[in-house]
Amino acid sequence: MEAQVKADIQQHIVSTWLSGDERGFSEDTDLQESGILDSFSTLALIGFLDKTFSIQLEPADINAQTFRSVATITRLVMEKLGRNGDAR
């Protein structure tokens, strides 16, 4: 499950913001420092996450730490999915 989430996020970022060029990119690549995420692309990424994983990210979930890399975003998504599971 987690591996799939991670792969989905990584693939989305590579195809949307790296013209499909995955060379050098990993789950630990710093998305801000590497110029991939700014305020507009972050909004677009939130939309993708909400829709793809049927979650609802709150403003409190979104900060420089949680959106640092594919690994941190995956962790956030897994956490949201887990909570949703608990609620059910």
Next chain:
Amino acid sequence: MRIDRLVTPWAARAPDRIAVDGTDEALTYGQLDTLANRFANALRASGVRPGDRVGVHVPRSARTVAAMLGASRAGAVYVPLDPSSPPPRMRLVASDCGIRHVVITPALLGNWLAAGVREPVEHFFLVGDGAAPAEAAPAAVHPWAEVKDASAAPLEPSGQSPDDLAYMLYTSGSTGVPKGVMISHRNALAFTEWAAETIALSDADRVASVAPFHFDLSVFDLWASLSRGSTVVIVDETTVVSGRRMVDRINAKGITVWYSVPSALVLMLDDGGLAERGAPSLRTVFFAGEVFPMRHLRRAMAALARARFYNLFGPTETNVCLAYALPSVPPAEATAIPIGTASCGDTAVILDPEGKPVPDGEVGELFVDGPTVMLGYWDAGRRTPAKRPYPTGDLVSRRPDGELMYHGRRDHLVKIHGYRVELGEVEAALLGHSGIQEAIAMAVDQQLIAVAVPADPGVSVLDVKRYCATRLPRYMVPSEVRLVEALPRTSSGKIDRVRTRTAVVAADWSLLRPAQRAEVRKEP
């Protein structure tokens, strides 16, 4: 003075010196003078009157120079037509300024006729003995013999002034519709005299003709050289596409003065072995037309250590209006060199959008006045005088030492999500990356898109973005970076922004083929 008078004194003084050294024919000053008179007489006999526009649609050669000089001696305005341009565009130009006479090769005339282009041309003058197309009616086709055997007697100059139009260069304006930049004899000579004085051009010099004749760089190559008794060495259309052939030509002919866009020099470095082979005869290198990426400029100056380099600046409308002589190779940390100070007797001011001069260090638009500023545009069949001072559309700032710095085109200033983004700055940042050879940036639907040619296949999109993020504010980092094999070029050798943009908007990757990708190390 007028450009049509420049050759005559040299024809008298040194008739046997080579004036134009073409690929398959050279003309001495004596022969050039005579052939120009023949062209003038033949054109006059078929009805060319002073002030008429005469199209010259011939690849660069010694005879092409004679044709332009001859048209000028007939009192006409010569209009160099791009040999690589399609006939329908030629029709636009011919109709725009009412060209009735065209000097052309048999092969190119064949293209015109095949495309059904005749009007408004009434007379085609063939250069060379190729098979003449049989049918061009209602236009008349004059065989080469008609020029070759025409009288060589000089035409009587009649009340001609230096402020008459000398030639027109059609530029494709931002809308893509060509308009004619009207240059007088005085305009042209203000530049060529300044340039010749600046480098002490003499009859010992051999000056390369690299730029097409419809491109303003060629004005120096021809008219400065012919005013000083120098030899013009044609570096023809098949040579300028190969770095190796260009270096061969320089060394075979002992070329001393070179004026081109930076890309030609880069091509000689990358593909011509310029650094290893050298070009010891070169003493002056002028470059203009686009920004010379610092890294390549340093390479070129190292390879040609004996040559003095000059950055010349100005749109076609003002010819060269600023110049900067490089005192030495720029240091590795330099990100840009100046475009210099006003030259050619021109004055340069930097104004804000309200028309007030900006303080030193602040960016404003460059306005130029002086003897090189064009008479105006010939556009949609009408003559429009130039605004004075002329707004160049270039964004510049003045350093405390008086040198001007370039910040891109005003029309390259775009807004992305409300931020003002100067595309030139984005491009400068991309070119600062050692793995990027060429790059342009554009805004499409609020997205900043960069199209870049990597210098080696190991460069990844991530590398480029990360590099940009260290140099630019976040909103100026391109959201999309396309690495391609090559960028399309205009016939003058500059990157063709219009075609690149069109291909990007249409997602047509046939023109912009993806660059090869080599594996790169994974991130630690």
